[in-house]
Amino acid sequence: MDVRAAVATKAGAPLTIETVQLEGPRAGEVLVEIKASGVCHTDLFTLSGDDPEGLFPAILGHEGAGVVVEVGAGVTTLKPGDHVIPLYTPECRTCSYCLSRKTNLCQAIRETQGRGVMPDGTSRFKMGGKEVLHYMGTSTFANYTVVPEIALAKIREDAPFEKVCYIGCGVTTGIGAVINTAKVEPGDNVIVFGLGGIGLNVIQGARMAGADMIVGVDINPAREALARKFGLTHFVNSNEVEGDLVQYLVGLTKGGADHTFECIGNVKLMRQALECAHKGWGKSTIIGVAGAGQEIATRPFQLVTGRVWQGSAFGGARGRTDVPKIVDWYMDGKINIDDLITHVMPIDKINDAFQLMKDGTSIRSVVTF
Protein backbone atom coordinates (compact mmCIF):
# COMPACT_ATOMS: atom_id res chain seq x y z
CA MET A 1 0.00 0.00 0.00
CA ASP A 2 1.02 3.65 -0.46
CA VAL A 3 1.61 5.60 2.75
CA ARG A 4 2.56 9.22 3.49
CA ALA A 5 5.74 9.54 5.46
CA ALA A 6 8.34 12.07 6.52
CA VAL A 7 11.56 10.52 5.27
CA ALA A 8 15.02 11.26 6.70
CA THR A 9 17.13 10.89 3.58
CA LYS A 10 20.48 11.80 5.14
CA ALA A 11 21.95 13.20 8.34
CA GLY A 12 21.37 16.90 8.84
CA ALA A 13 18.88 17.32 5.99
CA PRO A 14 15.25 18.34 6.54
CA LEU A 15 12.68 15.53 6.37
CA THR A 16 10.83 15.24 3.07
CA ILE A 17 7.19 14.24 2.76
CA GLU A 18 7.01 11.29 0.42
CA THR A 19 4.73 8.55 -0.79
CA VAL A 20 6.33 5.32 0.38
CA GLN A 21 5.30 1.73 -0.29
CA LEU A 22 4.50 -0.32 2.82
CA GLU A 23 4.26 -4.09 2.69
CA GLY A 24 1.61 -5.73 4.91
CA PRO A 25 2.40 -7.44 8.22
CA ARG A 26 4.29 -10.74 8.19
CA ALA A 27 4.06 -13.35 10.96
CA GLY A 28 4.08 -11.78 14.43
CA GLU A 29 3.63 -8.28 12.99
CA VAL A 30 0.84 -5.73 13.03
CA LEU A 31 -0.16 -2.97 10.59
CA VAL A 32 -1.04 0.19 12.52
CA GLU A 33 -2.64 3.40 11.26
CA ILE A 34 -0.77 6.15 13.10
CA LYS A 35 -3.10 8.98 14.11
CA ALA A 36 -0.62 11.22 15.94
CA SER A 37 3.05 11.31 16.88
CA GLY A 38 5.07 13.44 19.25
CA VAL A 39 8.47 14.76 18.17
CA CYS A 40 11.13 13.92 20.77
CA HIS A 41 14.64 15.33 21.08
CA THR A 42 15.93 11.84 20.27
CA ASP A 43 14.44 12.14 16.75
CA LEU A 44 16.42 15.37 16.33
CA PHE A 45 19.52 13.69 17.79
CA THR A 46 19.36 10.87 15.24
CA LEU A 47 18.56 13.21 12.36
CA SER A 48 21.57 15.35 13.30
CA GLY A 49 23.92 12.44 12.62
CA ASP A 50 25.14 12.18 16.25
CA ASP A 51 23.48 8.80 16.87
CA PRO A 52 25.98 5.94 16.41
CA GLU A 53 22.99 3.80 15.41
CA GLY A 54 21.55 6.40 13.02
CA LEU A 55 20.86 4.94 9.58
CA PHE A 56 19.48 6.58 6.43
CA PRO A 57 17.19 6.71 4.56
CA ALA A 58 14.78 6.01 7.40
CA ILE A 59 11.36 6.92 8.73
CA LEU A 60 11.92 8.39 12.19
CA GLY A 61 9.35 8.83 14.99
CA HIS A 62 8.86 6.80 18.16
CA GLU A 63 6.10 8.57 20.11
CA GLY A 64 2.94 7.54 18.30
CA ALA A 65 -0.59 6.33 18.85
CA GLY A 66 -2.99 4.71 16.43
CA VAL A 67 -5.32 1.89 15.45
CA VAL A 68 -4.62 -1.70 14.42
CA VAL A 69 -5.61 -2.28 10.77
CA GLU A 70 -4.39 -5.82 10.11
CA VAL A 71 -2.56 -8.53 12.02
CA GLY A 72 -0.06 -11.04 10.62
CA ALA A 73 -0.07 -14.79 11.14
CA GLY A 74 0.20 -15.92 14.74
CA VAL A 75 -0.76 -12.60 16.31
CA THR A 76 -3.07 -13.39 19.22
CA THR A 77 -3.14 -10.39 21.54
CA LEU A 78 -4.35 -7.72 19.09
CA LYS A 79 -7.10 -7.41 16.49
CA PRO A 80 -8.16 -4.80 13.91
CA GLY A 81 -9.72 -1.79 15.60
CA ASP A 82 -7.63 -2.00 18.78
CA HIS A 83 -6.06 1.28 19.87
CA VAL A 84 -2.32 1.00 20.45
CA ILE A 85 0.88 2.81 21.36
CA PRO A 86 4.04 1.51 19.62
CA LEU A 87 6.91 0.67 21.98
CA TYR A 88 10.56 1.27 21.16
CA THR A 89 11.26 -0.87 24.21
CA PRO A 90 9.17 -3.99 23.58
CA GLU A 91 7.98 -6.43 26.23
CA CYS A 92 8.10 -10.03 24.98
CA ARG A 93 7.69 -11.51 28.48
CA THR A 94 9.79 -14.54 27.48
CA CYS A 95 13.40 -13.38 26.94
CA SER A 96 15.90 -13.67 29.77
CA TYR A 97 15.82 -9.89 30.31
CA CYS A 98 12.02 -9.83 30.69
CA LEU A 99 12.06 -12.90 32.90
CA SER A 100 14.82 -11.50 35.12
CA ARG A 101 12.37 -8.87 36.47
CA LYS A 102 15.50 -6.73 36.92
CA THR A 103 15.13 -4.57 33.79
CA ASN A 104 12.65 -3.29 31.23
CA LEU A 105 15.22 -3.69 28.44
CA CYS A 106 13.62 -6.59 26.55
CA GLN A 107 16.23 -7.88 24.12
CA ALA A 108 13.98 -10.10 21.97
CA ILE A 109 14.33 -7.91 18.86
CA ARG A 110 16.96 -5.34 19.91
CA GLU A 111 19.59 -6.37 17.37
CA THR A 112 17.38 -6.09 14.26
CA GLN A 113 15.67 -2.96 15.66
CA GLY A 114 19.10 -1.29 15.89
CA ARG A 115 19.74 -2.15 12.23
CA GLY A 116 16.48 -0.52 11.12
CA VAL A 117 14.80 -3.74 10.07
CA MET A 118 12.00 -6.00 11.28
CA PRO A 119 12.85 -9.15 13.28
CA ASP A 120 13.18 -11.20 10.06
CA GLY A 121 15.94 -8.84 8.90
CA THR A 122 14.00 -6.98 6.18
CA SER A 123 12.25 -3.62 5.95
CA ARG A 124 8.56 -3.22 5.13
CA PHE A 125 9.15 0.26 3.61
CA LYS A 126 10.33 0.94 0.05
CA MET A 127 10.63 4.12 -2.01
CA GLY A 128 11.38 4.08 -5.72
CA GLY A 129 12.04 0.36 -5.39
CA LYS A 130 14.74 0.91 -2.74
CA GLU A 131 14.58 -0.05 0.93
CA VAL A 132 13.77 2.65 3.50
CA LEU A 133 14.70 1.70 7.06
CA HIS A 134 12.57 1.54 10.19
CA TYR A 135 13.62 3.55 13.28
CA MET A 136 13.49 2.38 16.90
CA GLY A 137 11.14 -0.35 15.71
CA THR A 138 8.30 2.16 15.45
CA SER A 139 8.64 4.68 12.54
CA THR A 140 5.68 6.76 13.64
CA PHE A 141 6.28 9.64 11.18
CA ALA A 142 4.17 7.73 8.66
CA ASN A 143 0.39 7.39 8.49
CA TYR A 144 0.77 3.60 8.47
CA THR A 145 3.57 1.52 9.95
CA VAL A 146 4.29 -2.14 10.70
CA VAL A 147 5.33 -3.03 14.25
CA PRO A 148 6.00 -6.38 15.98
CA GLU A 149 3.14 -7.53 18.22
CA ILE A 150 5.45 -7.51 21.27
CA ALA A 151 6.11 -3.80 20.66
CA LEU A 152 2.50 -2.62 20.91
CA ALA A 153 0.66 -1.61 24.07
CA LYS A 154 -3.11 -1.94 23.79
CA ILE A 155 -4.82 1.12 25.26
CA ARG A 156 -8.39 2.16 26.01
CA GLU A 157 -10.43 3.48 23.08
CA ASP A 158 -11.62 6.75 24.65
CA ALA A 159 -8.08 8.13 25.03
CA PRO A 160 -7.30 10.98 22.57
CA PHE A 161 -4.47 10.03 20.19
CA GLU A 162 -3.11 13.59 20.04
CA LYS A 163 -2.41 13.52 23.79
CA VAL A 164 -1.59 9.94 24.70
CA CYS A 165 0.95 9.54 21.90
CA TYR A 166 3.29 11.42 24.27
CA ILE A 167 3.09 8.43 26.65
CA GLY A 168 4.95 6.50 23.93
CA CYS A 169 8.13 8.21 25.11
CA GLY A 170 8.35 11.51 27.02
CA VAL A 171 5.72 11.06 29.72
CA THR A 172 6.69 7.49 30.55
CA THR A 173 10.42 8.27 30.40
CA GLY A 174 10.19 11.19 32.82
CA ILE A 175 7.64 9.91 35.33
CA GLY A 176 9.01 6.35 35.10
CA ALA A 177 12.59 7.44 35.81
CA VAL A 178 11.40 8.91 39.11
CA ILE A 179 9.09 6.08 40.15
CA ASN A 180 10.63 2.94 38.62
CA THR A 181 14.35 3.75 38.36
CA ALA A 182 15.22 6.28 41.08
CA LYS A 183 12.38 5.32 43.40
CA VAL A 184 12.12 8.83 44.85
CA GLU A 185 10.56 8.82 48.32
CA PRO A 186 8.34 11.33 50.11
CA GLY A 187 10.43 14.19 51.51
CA ASP A 188 13.36 13.70 49.13
CA ASN A 189 15.09 16.70 47.57
CA VAL A 190 15.39 16.46 43.79
CA ILE A 191 17.38 18.41 41.18
CA VAL A 192 16.38 18.17 37.51
CA PHE A 193 18.80 19.34 34.80
CA GLY A 194 16.85 20.31 31.66
CA LEU A 195 13.20 21.34 31.76
CA GLY A 196 12.06 20.19 28.32
CA GLY A 197 9.69 17.43 27.24
CA ILE A 198 11.40 14.90 29.51
CA GLY A 199 12.52 17.06 32.45
CA LEU A 200 9.04 18.48 33.05
CA ASN A 201 7.73 14.94 33.33
CA VAL A 202 10.49 14.17 35.84
CA ILE A 203 9.21 17.15 37.82
CA GLN A 204 5.65 15.87 37.54
CA GLY A 205 6.85 12.44 38.74
CA ALA A 206 8.78 13.96 41.64
CA ARG A 207 5.67 15.76 42.82
CA MET A 208 3.65 12.54 42.54
CA ALA A 209 6.32 10.77 44.63
CA GLY A 210 5.99 13.41 47.36
CA ALA A 211 9.38 15.10 46.91
CA ASP A 212 10.07 18.14 49.07
CA MET A 213 12.39 20.52 47.18
CA ILE A 214 12.14 20.15 43.40
CA VAL A 215 14.91 22.22 41.85
CA GLY A 216 15.04 22.77 38.08
CA VAL A 217 18.18 23.86 36.21
CA ASP A 218 17.89 25.30 32.71
CA ILE A 219 19.35 28.07 30.54
CA ASN A 220 15.94 28.99 29.15
CA PRO A 221 14.16 31.29 31.64
CA ALA A 222 10.85 30.70 29.84
CA ARG A 223 10.81 27.20 31.32
CA GLU A 224 10.30 28.38 34.91
CA ALA A 225 6.61 29.29 34.84
CA LEU A 226 5.45 26.01 33.29
CA ALA A 227 7.77 23.98 35.52
CA ARG A 228 6.24 25.59 38.62
CA LYS A 229 2.81 24.42 37.45
CA PHE A 230 4.20 20.86 37.45
CA GLY A 231 5.72 21.05 40.94
CA LEU A 232 9.00 22.96 40.64
CA THR A 233 9.87 24.75 43.87
CA HIS A 234 13.20 26.41 42.89
CA PHE A 235 14.36 27.52 39.43
CA VAL A 236 18.07 27.94 38.70
CA ASN A 237 19.14 29.67 35.50
CA SER A 238 22.61 28.19 35.19
CA ASN A 239 23.74 31.09 33.00
CA GLU A 240 23.11 33.45 35.92
CA VAL A 241 24.89 31.50 38.65
CA GLU A 242 28.13 33.17 39.65
CA GLY A 243 30.86 30.69 40.46
CA ASP A 244 30.55 26.94 40.56
CA LEU A 245 27.08 25.55 39.76
CA VAL A 246 27.67 22.35 41.76
CA GLN A 247 28.61 24.29 44.90
CA TYR A 248 25.58 26.52 44.42
CA LEU A 249 23.23 23.53 44.16
CA VAL A 250 24.83 21.74 47.11
CA GLY A 251 24.29 24.89 49.14
CA LEU A 252 20.70 25.30 47.97
CA THR A 253 19.85 21.72 48.97
CA LYS A 254 21.85 21.93 52.22
CA GLY A 255 24.39 19.23 51.41
CA GLY A 256 23.23 17.91 48.04
CA ALA A 257 20.12 16.35 46.58
CA ASP A 258 18.79 12.90 47.38
CA HIS A 259 18.15 12.48 43.65
CA THR A 260 19.34 14.28 40.54
CA PHE A 261 18.29 13.71 36.93
CA GLU A 262 20.09 14.74 33.74
CA CYS A 263 17.51 15.34 30.99
CA ILE A 264 19.62 17.10 28.33
CA GLY A 265 22.24 14.74 26.92
CA ASN A 266 25.28 16.85 27.86
CA VAL A 267 28.15 14.89 29.44
CA LYS A 268 29.45 17.94 31.36
CA LEU A 269 26.04 18.38 32.96
CA MET A 270 25.87 14.66 33.70
CA ARG A 271 29.01 15.15 35.79
CA GLN A 272 27.54 18.19 37.54
CA ALA A 273 24.33 16.25 38.21
CA LEU A 274 26.32 13.47 39.87
CA GLU A 275 28.45 15.83 41.92
CA CYS A 276 25.53 17.78 43.38
CA ALA A 277 23.97 14.54 44.65
CA HIS A 278 24.28 14.15 48.44
CA LYS A 279 27.47 12.61 49.80
CA GLY A 280 26.83 9.15 51.22
CA TRP A 281 23.54 8.39 49.49
CA GLY A 282 22.64 10.74 46.61
CA LYS A 283 21.62 9.01 43.40
CA SER A 284 22.04 10.57 39.97
CA THR A 285 20.00 9.21 37.07
CA ILE A 286 21.08 9.88 33.48
CA ILE A 287 18.17 10.13 31.04
CA GLY A 288 19.74 12.36 28.35
CA VAL A 289 21.27 10.71 25.31
CA ALA A 290 24.77 11.84 24.30
CA GLY A 291 26.29 11.68 20.84
CA ALA A 292 28.84 9.32 19.36
CA GLY A 293 32.26 9.68 20.99
CA GLN A 294 30.97 11.46 24.10
CA GLU A 295 32.04 10.01 27.46
CA ILE A 296 31.22 10.77 31.08
CA ALA A 297 33.91 11.43 33.68
CA THR A 298 34.17 12.18 37.37
CA ARG A 299 36.64 11.58 40.17
CA PRO A 300 36.08 8.02 41.44
CA PHE A 301 36.08 9.62 44.91
CA GLN A 302 32.60 10.93 44.10
CA LEU A 303 31.40 7.32 43.97
CA VAL A 304 33.65 6.07 46.78
CA THR A 305 31.92 8.59 49.00
CA GLY A 306 28.53 7.08 48.37
CA ARG A 307 27.00 8.74 45.35
CA VAL A 308 25.39 6.38 42.83
CA TRP A 309 25.42 6.95 39.07
CA GLN A 310 22.75 5.15 37.04
CA GLY A 311 20.73 5.48 33.85
CA SER A 312 17.13 5.04 32.82
CA ALA A 313 15.69 4.00 29.45
CA PHE A 314 11.96 4.51 28.77
CA GLY A 315 11.58 5.25 32.45
CA GLY A 316 12.24 1.65 33.39
CA ALA A 317 8.72 0.92 32.13
CA ARG A 318 7.56 -2.44 30.80
CA GLY A 319 5.51 -1.03 27.97
CA ARG A 320 2.70 -3.52 27.40
CA THR A 321 2.06 -3.70 31.14
CA ASP A 322 2.70 -0.11 32.24
CA VAL A 323 1.68 2.09 29.29
CA PRO A 324 -2.07 1.24 29.51
CA LYS A 325 -1.93 2.19 33.22
CA ILE A 326 -0.29 5.53 32.44
CA VAL A 327 -3.02 6.18 29.87
CA ASP A 328 -5.52 5.54 32.69
CA TRP A 329 -3.66 8.04 34.92
CA TYR A 330 -4.08 10.66 32.20
CA MET A 331 -7.75 9.86 31.64
CA ASP A 332 -8.37 9.96 35.42
CA GLY A 333 -6.72 13.39 35.69
CA LYS A 334 -3.80 12.11 37.76
CA ILE A 335 -1.18 13.43 35.33
CA ASN A 336 -1.10 16.52 33.15
CA ILE A 337 -0.21 16.04 29.51
CA ASP A 338 -2.28 18.79 27.90
CA ASP A 339 -0.12 21.69 29.13
CA LEU A 340 3.05 20.07 27.77
CA ILE A 341 1.75 19.68 24.22
CA THR A 342 2.43 23.19 23.05
CA HIS A 343 2.08 22.68 19.29
CA VAL A 344 -0.04 20.42 17.05
CA MET A 345 0.52 20.43 13.28
CA PRO A 346 -0.06 18.28 10.20
CA ILE A 347 2.78 15.91 9.22
CA ASP A 348 3.62 18.22 6.27
CA LYS A 349 4.89 20.78 8.83
CA ILE A 350 7.14 18.36 10.71
CA ASN A 351 10.28 20.36 10.00
CA ASP A 352 8.66 23.26 11.86
CA ALA A 353 8.39 20.95 14.90
CA PHE A 354 12.16 20.36 14.80
CA GLN A 355 12.81 24.08 14.47
CA LEU A 356 10.54 24.91 17.43
CA MET A 357 12.48 22.39 19.51
CA LYS A 358 15.85 23.84 18.47
CA ASP A 359 14.60 27.36 19.24
CA GLY A 360 13.41 26.31 22.71
CA THR A 361 9.89 27.49 21.83
CA SER A 362 8.03 24.19 22.15
CA ILE A 363 7.84 21.62 24.90
CA ARG A 364 6.21 18.94 22.75
CA SER A 365 5.01 19.23 19.19
CA VAL A 366 2.59 16.58 17.98
CA VAL A 367 2.14 15.85 14.28
CA THR A 368 -1.18 14.51 12.99
CA PHE A 369 -2.10 12.64 9.81
Ligand SMILES: NC(=O)C1=CN([C@@H]2O[C@H](COP(=O)(O)OP(=O)(O)OC[C@H]3O[C@@H](n4cnc5c(N)ncnc54)[C@H](O)[C@@H]3O)[C@@H](O)[C@H]2O)C=CC1
Ligand atom coordinates in the same frame (compact mmCIF):
# COMPACT_ATOMS: atom_id res chain seq x y z
N1 LIG B 1 16.70 7.69 28.28
C1 LIG B 1 15.56 7.73 27.61
O1 LIG B 1 14.79 6.76 27.61
C2 LIG B 1 15.19 8.95 26.85
C3 LIG B 1 16.11 9.96 26.65
N2 LIG B 1 15.74 11.10 25.99
C4 LIG B 1 16.74 12.16 25.90
O2 LIG B 1 16.46 13.13 26.91
C5 LIG B 1 17.00 14.39 26.54
C6 LIG B 1 15.94 15.45 26.67
O3 LIG B 1 14.92 15.27 25.70
P1 LIG B 1 13.73 16.36 25.57
O4 LIG B 1 13.24 16.73 26.91
O5 LIG B 1 12.79 15.82 24.56
O6 LIG B 1 14.55 17.60 24.97
P2 LIG B 1 14.13 19.14 24.98
O7 LIG B 1 14.86 19.75 23.86
O8 LIG B 1 12.65 19.24 25.02
O9 LIG B 1 14.67 19.70 26.38
C7 LIG B 1 16.00 19.93 26.67
C8 LIG B 1 16.08 21.04 27.74
O10 LIG B 1 17.44 21.17 28.13
C9 LIG B 1 17.72 22.57 28.25
N3 LIG B 1 19.16 22.78 28.09
C10 LIG B 1 19.89 22.68 26.94
N4 LIG B 1 21.18 22.94 27.21
C11 LIG B 1 21.28 23.22 28.53
C12 LIG B 1 22.35 23.56 29.40
N5 LIG B 1 23.61 23.68 28.96
N6 LIG B 1 22.09 23.75 30.71
C13 LIG B 1 20.82 23.65 31.18
N7 LIG B 1 19.75 23.32 30.40
C14 LIG B 1 19.98 23.12 29.10
C15 LIG B 1 16.89 23.21 27.16
O11 LIG B 1 16.71 24.59 27.37
C16 LIG B 1 15.61 22.39 27.25
O12 LIG B 1 14.71 22.97 28.17
C17 LIG B 1 17.54 14.19 25.12
O13 LIG B 1 18.92 13.89 25.21
C18 LIG B 1 16.79 12.96 24.64
O14 LIG B 1 17.47 12.32 23.58
C19 LIG B 1 14.48 11.29 25.53
C20 LIG B 1 13.54 10.32 25.70
C21 LIG B 1 13.83 9.04 26.31
Ligand SMILES: N[C@@H](CCC(=O)N[C@@H](CSC=O)C(=O)NCC(=O)O)C(=O)O
Ligand atom coordinates in the same frame (compact mmCIF):
# COMPACT_ATOMS: atom_id res chain seq x y z
N1 LIG C 1 21.17 4.69 19.67
C1 LIG C 1 21.89 5.49 20.63
C2 LIG C 1 21.24 5.57 21.96
C3 LIG C 1 19.82 6.06 21.92
C4 LIG C 1 19.18 5.80 23.24
O1 LIG C 1 19.82 5.84 24.26
N2 LIG C 1 17.88 5.54 23.23
C5 LIG C 1 17.12 5.40 24.45
C6 LIG C 1 15.77 5.87 24.20
S1 LIG C 1 15.76 7.55 23.76
C7 LIG C 1 14.18 7.86 23.44
O2 LIG C 1 13.82 8.94 23.11
C8 LIG C 1 16.99 3.95 24.89
O3 LIG C 1 16.01 3.50 25.42
N3 LIG C 1 17.99 3.21 24.73
C9 LIG C 1 18.00 1.82 25.06
C10 LIG C 1 18.25 1.01 23.83
O4 LIG C 1 18.27 -0.22 23.93
O5 LIG C 1 18.37 1.60 22.75
C11 LIG C 1 23.34 5.05 20.78
O6 LIG C 1 23.72 4.07 20.12
O7 LIG C 1 24.06 5.70 21.53
Ligand SMILES: [Zn+2]
Ligand atom coordinates in the same frame (compact mmCIF):
# COMPACT_ATOMS: atom_id res chain seq x y z
ZN1 LIG D 1 11.86 9.88 22.84
Ligand SMILES: [Zn+2]
Ligand atom coordinates in the same frame (compact mmCIF):
# COMPACT_ATOMS: atom_id res chain seq x y z
ZN1 LIG E 1 11.77 -9.70 26.39
